[in-house]
Amino acid sequence: MKIINVVGARPNLIKMAPLVAELANYPNEFEPLLVHTGQHYDDRMNQLFFEQLGLPYPDINLEVGSGGHGVQTGRIMGAFEEICLSQKPALVIVVGDVNSTLACALTAKKLGVKVAHVEAGLRSRDMSMPEEINRVCTDILCDFLFTTDRFASNNLRQEGIAPERIHFVGNIMIDTLTKHRAAAEKLRLMQSLGLEKGHFALVTLHRPSNVDNPEVLRGILDAILEISNELPIVFPIHPRTRKKLEQFGFAHLLSSGPRVEGCWVTEPLGYLEFLHLNVNARMVLTDSGGLQEETTVLGVPCITLRHNTERPITCSEGTNLLAGNKKECILIAAHRVLGGVLGKGHQPEGWDGRAAERIVQVLRRAADLEDKARQAPP
Numbered sequence: 553m554k555i556i557n558v559v560g561a562r563p564n565l566i567k568m569a570p571l572v573a574e575l576a577n578y579p580n581e582f583e584p585l586l587v588h589t590g591q592h593y594d595d596r597m598n599q600l601f602f603e604q605l606g607l608p609y610p611d612i613n614l615e616v617g618s619g620g621h622g623v624q625t626g627r628i629m630g631a632f633e634e635i636c637l638s639q640k641p642a643l644v645i646v647v648g649d650v651n652s653t654l655a656c657a658l659t660a661k662k663l664g665v666k667v668a669h670v671e672a673g674l675r676s677r678d679m680s681m682p683e684e685i686n687r688v689c690t691d692i693l694c695d696f697l698f699t700t701d702r703f704a705s706n707n708l709r710q711e712g713i714a715p716e717r718i719h720f721v722g723n724i725m726i727d728t729l730t731k732h733r734a735a736a737e738k739l740r741l742m743q744s745l746g747l748e749k750g751h752f753a754l755v756t757l758h759r760p761s762n763v764d765n766p767e768v769l770r771g772i773l774d775a776i777l778e779i780s781n782e783l784p785i786v787f788p789i790h791p792r793t794r795k796k797l798e799q800f801g802f803a804h805l806l807s808s809g810p811r812v813e814g815c816w817v818t819e820p821l822g823y824l825e826f827l828h829l830n831v832n833a834r835m836v837l838t839d840s841g842g843l844q845e846e847t848t849v850l851g852v853p854c855i856t857l858r859h860n861t862e863r864p865i866t867c868s869e870g871t872n873l874l875a876g877n878k879k880e881c882i883l884i885a886a887h888r889v890l891g892g893v894l895g896k897g898h899q900p901e902g903w904d905g906r907a908a909e910r911i912v913q914v915l916r917r918a919a920d921l922e923d924k925a926r927q928a929p930p
Contacts, residue, residue, distance in 0.1 A: 553919050554583045556641040556660075559610070560591035560628070560652025562601055563842055566823060567647040567670060569605040570727035570908035581916060587635060589628045589652040590615040594791075600822040605728065621651060621682055628655035636663050643915070646690065647671055647724075649683040649841075649862075654690050661693045668696035670724055670911065673704030674841075674862035680761070683841075684862070696918070698911050700724075700845075701865045701900055721910040722902025725842055726849055729827065730905030736827035745786065745816055747832075753783050753886075754833040756840050758790035762857055762877050766800040772857060773805055775882035776837070780814035782890065786829055788821045835889045837882070844872045849903055851896040853889040857882065870897040 555575065559568050568586075575584045588598075588610035602609055614631040616624060628651065636644070636659060644660040646653045647670040657667045672691050676684050691697055691708060699705045700723040708718050742749065755776055763769050776785060787806065789797075797803045806817045821829070827846075830836065835853040836843055844863050847854035848870025859876045866872035873894060875885035888894060902910075 553581065553642045553915070554585070554639065555643045555645060555915075556585050556587050556635070556639060556656075558587050558589065558632075558644060558646045558652060558656045560589040560656075561648070561650045562597065564647050564650065564652070565598075565601045565605055565607060566728045566842070567724050569607045570724055570731070571645065571647075571670065571911060572607060574908040574912045578912065578916065581919065582912075585611045585639060585641070587611065587632070587656075588613045589632070589656070590617060591624065591628070591650060591652045594820075597820055597822075604732070604823045625651045625655045628652055629659045632656050632659045633663065636660055636665060641665055643668060643696075645670060646694075649674070649686045649690075651682070651686065654686040657690045657693050666695040667693055668698065668911075668915070669694040670698045671700055672697035673699045673706075673708045673718070675704075675707045676860045676862040678860050681759075687862070696914065698724075698907075698914070700863075700907075701902070703865050719911075719914050720902065721914070722904060722907035723845060723900070724907040724911070725845055726903045727905050727908050728823075729846055729849060732824060732827060733831065736824045737831055739824060739828040741825050741828050742832050747784055747786070749832045750834050751783065752829075752833060753779060753785045754829050754836045754838075755785055755787040756790070756836075756838045756843060757787075757793050757857065759839040759858070762839050763790075763793050763796045766802075768877050769796060769800060770802060771879040772877055772882065773802060775879040775886075777805065777815065778879075778883060779837075779886050783834060784814045784816070786816045786818065786833075788818045788826065790820065835886070837886070839877075844870070845903075847871055848897055849899055853894045855882065855885045855889065865900050869900050871895070 557568055559565055575582045590613055616627040643666045645668045646657050660667050669690050674687055678684055697708055697718050698721045705718050705720050830846055831850055833852055836847050837855045839857045841863055844854055844856055844866040848866045854872045855875050856872055857877050873885050875881045
C-alpha cells in the first residue's frame with residue numbers, strides 16, 4: 553500500500569513522527585512517502601524539529617509558503633493534486649487541523665483516494681476559529697477517523713459519521729512525548745536561564761483572537777507581567793506575536809525596564825528544549841491545543857487563554873483550566889494554581905505512547921480485508 557503522509561506545520565511533525573516510524577516496521581506492507589506542504593517554512597526550525605524527532609526529511613516539499621487562508625489552501629491543493637496524480641497513492645494520511653490538513657484531504661478525496669485523519673473529532677464549537685472549520689470539513693471527507701479520546705469519538709457519532717469509520721486509538725502526540733521525555737529532561741536549559749524546577753511559568757501565545765486585537769493583547773501582557781512579579785516567566789515568542797507586539801507598540805513591555813526582570817523572552821524553541829521547560833514548569837499559560845494535552849500527561853497545571861477548548865478531556869481528567877483572555881480572569885486562574893487549588897489530574901485512556909501502533913494495526917487489517925475481497929471469486 554503506497555501511503556502519502558502529509559505535514560505542513562511544526563505541530564504536524566510531532567504527530568507524524570511516531571506514525572512514520574511505526575509504518576517503517578512493515579516494509580513489505582507499506583510504501584510511505586512524506587510530503588511537506590511548506591505551510592511553515594522556517595528552515596532553521598524545520599530542520600531542528602526533523603533532527604530532534606528522528607523524522608526522515610520529506611520526500612517532497614511543496615514549498616507553498618504563507619498567504620491568506622484561501623490563497624494558501626488553494627496553493628496546497630493545486631500542488632498536492634500533481635503529487636497524487638504522479639504517485640497514485642492508495643491512502644493519504646493527514647494530521648491535526650491546519651490548512652494543509654483540509655487542503656490535502658479534499659484534494660485526495662476528489663481524486664478518489666482514501667484519506668485518514670489522525671486527531672479526528674476534536675470540536676471547540678467555535679466556527680470563528682479557522683482550525684475548527686478545517687477539523688469539521690476534514691472529518692466529513694475521511695475514510696479512517698482516528699480519535700484521541702471518547703469525547704472526540706462521540707462528536708463524530710453525533711455528526712452522523714458511520715461507526716465503522718471511527719477508531720479510538722489514543723493520543724499520538726503523547727507517543728512523541730513518551731519517546732523523548734528522558735532526553736529533554738537531561739538538557740541544561742533551565743539552569744542556563746537561572747531557573748529552578750517548579751519555580752517558573754512557561755508562556756506561549758499565537759492565536760489571532762489573542763494577538764490581533766491590541767486591547768486583548770495588552771491585557772494578556774499586563775497579566776503576564778504581573779505574574780512575573782511572583783514567578784519568573786519564560787516566553788518563547790511566536791513570530792506572529794512578535795510582529796503584532798511591534799505593530800501595536802508593545803515591544804518595549806518585554807524588552808526593557810524593571811517590570812520584565814522576571815520575564816525571559818526567547819526565540820521559538822526546538823521540541824526537546826520546549827519539552828524540557830514544560831516538564832519543569834510550575835504552570836503553563838497558553839492558547840495552544842497541544843500543550844493542553846502535554847501538560848495533562850505531565851501533571852503540570854495549564855491555564856488556557858481561551859474561552860473554549862476542543863480538548864475538554866484535559867479539563868475533566870487533566871490539569872487544564874480555561875481562563876479566557878481577560879487580565880482579571882488570567883490572574884485569578886494563576887493565583888488558584890499558585891495556591892495549590894488545581895490537582896495533578898490523571899492520564900486519559902489511550903494516552904500511553906502506543907497510538908501509532910494502534911493506527912497501523914487498523915490500516916493493516918483494512919488492507920488485509922481489501923486483499924481478501926479482491927481475491928474472492930466473483
